Amino acid sequence: MSQEEKKSRNGGRREAEPERREKKPSRRRRRAGISGVLLYVLFIIGVSAFLAGVGWVAANDVLALNKPEHTAIITIADGEKFGNVIDDLKENGIIEHKSFFWIFSVMTKSKDKIAAGTYELNTDMDYRAIITNLGSHSASRQEVTVTITEGMTVAQIFQLLEKSGVSTVEKLNDTAANHDYKFSFLENIPLGKATRLEGYLFPDTYKFYMGQDPLYVINKMLVTFDAKLTEEMRQQILDSDRTIAEIVTVASLIEKETDGTDQGKIASVIYNRLDHPNAETAGFLNIDATIYYVTGKTVTQADYQGVESPYNTYLYKGLPPGPIANPGMVAIRAAMNPDSTGYYYYAMNSKTGLHEYSKTYAEHQQKLASFGD
Incomplete structure (x- = not known):
């Protein structure tokens, strides 16, 4: 067939070109697509896990699940802002998440139910119980x-x-x-x-x-x-190789043996006796107040040996088993920071109302004789 005939059959048009084949994507492009899908799936899983975690954390706080046992005292002043109350709950360890508690209070319309007063709360209480207790109107x-x-x-x-x-x-x-x-x-x-x-x-x-x-x-x-008992004080006690119980026990002895003016010296006598058991005092504190703690009455020194108790510091060496009173902060600080002295004895001068101190038993006896009691 001539070229003119071909042209005539095609209506004067050129013969159509064959369709182009689609090219297959390269391996690199396929890998990129798979990676994108994988990242998206991982993102969805991560978001879901995060939301599930948030939900569990919220439930744990709202419903008081698996929380360590803890009790705290919360005081609400007249007209105190609700935000301050939430801050107190958080600072005292009653709730973990302030935002959750705020949302719960708004949703349950319980913000206005809280009354001024002092309350005891604990971590066993869920949000509803906390709100109920804070609205108990105990201030009345x-x-x-x-x-x-x-x-x-x-x-x-x-x-x-x-x-x-x-x-x-x-x-x-x-x-x-x-x-x-x-x-x-x-x-x-x-x-x-x-x-x-x-x-x-x-x-x-x-x-x-x-x-x-x-x-x-x-x-x-x-x-x-x-x-x-601040963190600094606790650290100081720890560094001293003594325990809080020992410090409080010594402080209670100081509290009972002084009139509030010479705690540091009394503390030094106690520690000198404790730390030097080979001295004349042989590790005995010989503190009258420990006898009174046991008997509840004044007992003459002649009868001290007959008081059978580990609190009897005339009969047993070292500190009594525990404190004999509730000391104040001055006595506690004296127990932590005793004066540095060589004293092992003290006695009250009835004429002056003051304690006088001695390094030896002989000196102590001389002072007792001079008091004229």
Whole structure:
């Protein structure tokens, strides 16, 4: 066929070109596509895991699941902002996430249910229980002020609280003996006796309500002790190779043996006797206040040997088993920072009302004779 005939059959058009074949994507492009899909899938999985984790964290806090046991005292002032209340809950370890608590409060319309007052909360409470407790209007109950003075014993404190109408001695003793308060300084003190808290009910002025829960009352004093013993003080005690229990015990002896003016010197005598058991004193503290703690009455020195108790520092060497009173901060600091002296003896001069100190037993006897008692 001639070229003209071909042209005529095609209507004067050129013969159509064959269709082009699609090129297969290169291996590099296929790999890039697979990688993109994989990254997207991993992203979706990651986001899902994150959201699931957030959901679990939220549930753990909202429902109080798997939270370590902890009790705290929360005080809400009249007109206090709700945000400040949430801050207090967070700082005291009752909640973990302020934003979740805020959202819960808004959704349940419970912000306005909170009342001014002092409350005891714990980590066993879920958000609803926290709100309920903070709205219990305990502030409407009669409030009393109780002053615990330095050197008071657990027994004396509980008697004062009963006299003030806060609780009864029986309830306070039972709670002190058997409730496992979660404070590090109580970890090695066994349950069973109210005196296990001796030394740790910090002297201060407290506000309580009539008929208050003894768990709250005792916890408030323990929280105060815990707050007063700063991290710097704890580190200093640790560096001294002594324990908090030993420091508090020495502080209680100082509190009972001084009039508040010479704690450092009394502390030096106690430590000199403890740290030099081969001295004349042979490791005996010979502190009258430990006898009184056991007997509750004044006993003559002639009868001291007959008082069978590990608290009898005339009969047993070293420190008594625990504190004999609840010391204040001055005595605690004196126990941590005793004066540097060579004294092993002291005695009260009845004429001056002051302690006089001696390095030897002979010197001590001479001073006693000079007092003319």
